[in-house]
Amino acid sequence: MAEIVSKAKQQEKKVIATSGCFDIIHAGHVTYLEEAKDKGDILIVFLNSDVSVKSLKGNNRPIVNQNERAIVIAGLECVDYVSIFDEKTPCQSILKCKPDVFIKGGDYRGKRIPEMHILEEYGGHVEYVSMVNGCSSTNIIERIKETIEREKKK
Secondary structure, three states, X not given: OHHHHHHHHHOOOOEEEEEEOOXXXXXXXXXXXXXXXXXXXXXXXXXXXXXXXXXXXXXXXXXXXXXXXXXXXXXXXXXXXXXXXXXXXXXXXXXXXXXXXXXXXXXXXXXXXXXXXXXXHHOOEEEEEOOOOOOOHHHHHHHHHHHHHHHHHO
16 A cells, blocks of 8 residues: 555655545445545555454444445545554554544544554544434434334334
8 A cells, every 4th residue: 555655656646545444334424435435546544453343332343344335445546545454543544554634533623542643653634524414324223122122113
């Protein structure tokens, strides 16, 4: 990935990166990634591995394994590359690749995130994209559970 980014920068392309679990893909994810891509020429998604997702969200997650999540994310027209990482944050991936911009959801605006110090070291920066209210994998999982419970009571 570092070589790909280096070549893109030599061609004066703006490299954008973001990260996430992307466990159950929903409209919020797609909107987020499309808006991220609009900020540059190449979009890299650093995808939390199964081990990483478990450490962040608990033993019942992810619902969808990392290989399947990577296939779905890579299949989106706006995504150019997917790279899976095992840590809780993509800091090591950012340090190796050095994207021009790292994207976070607008809910992180004004907060100090771990990725910032890495970006600042080499001159990258964070930009924010809007979020779709109510769209989350957690909300989808809860709705499924509620539906199952209602069906059991019938």
